[in-house]
Amino acid sequence: MSSRQSLSLADAADLSREPIDVTAVLDHLIREADAAAATSIGFPGAVDLDYGEVMTRLGNRLWNNIGDPADLGGVAHTRVLERAVIAWVADTLAMPPNDRWGYVxxxxxxxxLSALHTAHHRHPTARxxxxxxxxxxxxxxxxMLGARGVVVNADADGEMDYAHLAAQVSRRRxxxxxxxxxxxxxxxxxxxxxxxxRAVLDEHQVTGHLHVDAALSGIPLALDGRLRLDDDSGISSIAxxxxxxxxxxxxxxVVLIRDHARHTVSHIAYTATLDTTITGSRCGLAAALLWHAIATHGHEGHRWRATQARRLAAYTVDQLNAAGWPAWRHPHAFTVVLPTPPEQVRKKWLLATDGATSHLICMPGVTYGQVDAFVADLSAAAAPRLIPRPRARRDGLSTPSRPL
Ligand SMILES: Cc1ncc(COP(=O)(O)O)c(C=O)c1O
Structure with a gap:
């Protein structure tokens, strides 16, 4: 190992030093990421898909989808793939074909931001x-929008308290x-x-815009048919x-907005595009990567990925409960919630923590071996929290044993 390689990453990357060993810095980054991967179960990024072909073939050029996905101008762009991605996601969400718009x-x-900016533009006095x-x-x-926000309570499991929403809306009808x-x-x-x-809004005869922030669960729930943006849903946008x-x-x-819920936008002469998006230049590589994920796995492949990940989450709950840790999950969820483990376990496994509660997320690509190792670490580090948490909504999936 050279002396440069033995430097800390921050020292090796310090641009005021000379000479800078660029290869050593890149090696260092990869080594750190590889080392963290084995115990990275706290954040919701799937790790099972291979994007190598796209990265190798497209990753060394600028693909700029500047402007609206429907625009045709520009030099190298992937808007045709972007439009295909938007159509696939919108179809999966059952959005009416004649009333949809979106971009990557x-x-x-x-x-x-895009959805709420749109909604606020149409309803400037809305809460x-x-x-x-x-x-x-x-x-x-x-x-950022200079709007008035109203905070609504959530229950202990994280779901909105609709009675409190009704009380808040009633005061501002x-x-x-x-x-x-x-x-x-x-x-x-x-x-x-x-x-x-929607029932709360209808009851109080309040109009406006219903947006769904579906950062993690949008695609898996849409694949199950449990999240739809059809006419009956009353949902105007999704992220x-x-x-x-x-x-x-x-x-x-991806953001999708019902066309009727949008506002008019200006045409920009020098780019020959419509100014519909939050950023001007936009990453065409991301659109190509999304397109690749969809093209290579399709509805069936992604549904299978979601099912496998939920099975692992169910297994994780069982293993933790068997070890005396009152873990739980929502029936559709990849996320397993548990009392916050001791610091050394939490840090090693990069668990996301909010006070007394932590979670791990069984995203596609997390393995049974990782879960077993985590439960073993937890059991070795702390006495079980023996009081099981009573759950109204216990896991609806079968609870498989660990496959051989
Ligand atoms: C519910 C929810 N909304 C929005 C976001 C933000 O998404 P991003 O990190 O892609 O900007 C997250 C990220 O964790 C999230 O959990």
Whole structure:
């Protein structure tokens, strides 16, 4: 090992030093990422799909989908693939073909921003309702838009409290409502009931926009037919991350908005594009990677991935409960929630933690071996928390034993 390789990554990457060993820095990054991968079960990025072909063939050029996905201009772009991705996701969500629009974003956050910006533009006096379990991007976006936010309670499992929503809406019924439902909350993967939300808005005769932040669960729930943006749903928009369930090697996402819920936009002369998107230049590589994931696995392949991951999550709950840890999950979820383990276990396994509660996420690509090793570490590090958590919504899936 050279002396440069023995430097810390920060020292080796310090651009004020000379000479800089670029190869050593890249090697260092890869080594660190490889070392973390074996115990990385806390964040919702699938690791089972292979994007090598796309990265090798397209990764060394600029693919810029500047402007609207329907635009034709520009030099090298992948808008034709982007349009195919948008159509596939919209079809999977049962969006009416004549009332849909969308684009490939930088991630779930931009999708939320695009949708809420659109909704706020149409309803400038609307109050934006979101639950305490909503992602932190939502209050940030409310602030960016200069809008008025209203916080709604969530229950202990992370689902919106509809009685509290009704109370909040009732006090503000003279203003339109933009409601953000979450399909897969960050901590427990709870799914808000959009039918119950619509019923609250209808009961109070409040108009507005219902947005679904489905960063993690949008695609798996749509594949199950459990999340639909058809006419009956009353949902106007949805944001999905591309690096979560589809495990892309770059952050990205998809936003879809019902066409009738949009506002008019300006045409930009020098780019010859419509200014419909939040960012101007947009990553055409991300659209190509999304297209590849869909083209190579299709509905059946992705449904199978979701099923396998949920089986592993069910197995994880069983193993943790058997070891005396009151873990639980929502029936559709990849996320397994448990009391926060001792620090050395939490840090080694990169668990996401919020006070007394932590979670691990059985994304596609996480293995039974990793779960077993995690449970063994936990058992070795701490006495069991013997009081099982009573659950109204126990896992509906069969609980398989570990495959050989
Ligand atoms: C519910 C929810 N919404 C939005 C986001 C933000 O997505 P992104 O990181 O792709 O911007 C996340 C990320 O974890 C999330 O869990």
């Amino acid at each position: 974003t930088t991630g779930g956050t931009e999708g939320n 934006i309702y979101y639950s305490t379990a909503a992602h932190y991007s939502i209050p940030k976006i409310v602030h 003279r203003w339109p409502a933009i409601v953000v439902a979450t399909a897969g909350t960050t901590l427990t993967e709870a799914v808000d009931d959009t039918t119950a939300i 999905i991350s591309g690096h979560k369930f589809l495990g892309l090697p770059t952050p990205c996402g």
